[in-house]
Amino acid sequence: AQSVTQPDIHITVSEGASLELRCNYSYGATPYLFWYVQSPGQGLQLLLKYFSGDTLVQGIKGFEAEFKRSQSSFNLRKPSVHWSDAAEYFCAVARRESGGSNYKLTFGKGTLLTVNP
């Protein structure tokens, strides 16, 4: 069964510092991987996704993520964090239902990012 692990429940960084949020997945086939951000009381916004090709993907708001098949990881990075980046971040893997055409998402438990001034 597929699973997504985000080892860090809560991370605190100073504004301007670099950021890396970890994500490991377990999935038998080639994964479709996503990072979403959620502000309090809001829905999810897609930051970036990986389907195939270049393993370093660029997203919105200056975020990037690198797919490493050998490590089953898809870590999210940002070189300089802004106070507005404070939010909850979710990593997800899309899986195709057997015999069906739907792709369902399995989410990690999320990492809460706090940014200190």
Place this chain on the structure above:
Amino acid sequence: GAVVSQHPSRVICKSGTSVKIECRSLDFQATTMFWYRQFPKQSLMLMATSNEGSKATYEQGVEKDKFLINHASLTLSTLTVTSAHPEDSSFYICSATQRYEQYFGPGTRLTVT
């Protein structure tokens, strides 16, 4: 593009009543929509898959008679929480899908008193 709306954004209802939540894809057609539930400080739990023109499929442990889903058109799915109880209080989020990409609504906060 790919905007999904939910209505209402917040609802308070009395125990025993039913509440309907709408999910609309505003600028694209979605044959499949998903309904999630999110408890405070937790991840999203998939409740059911809503397919236009057919019955919804529910995840294990989700009561289909309590959470009624109707996907009446390619742009609208509704979730009705029937005979709501305080334990149904939660944040409900829908998504509309185009192949393997899901676009999320802003969520509906349900409080049952």
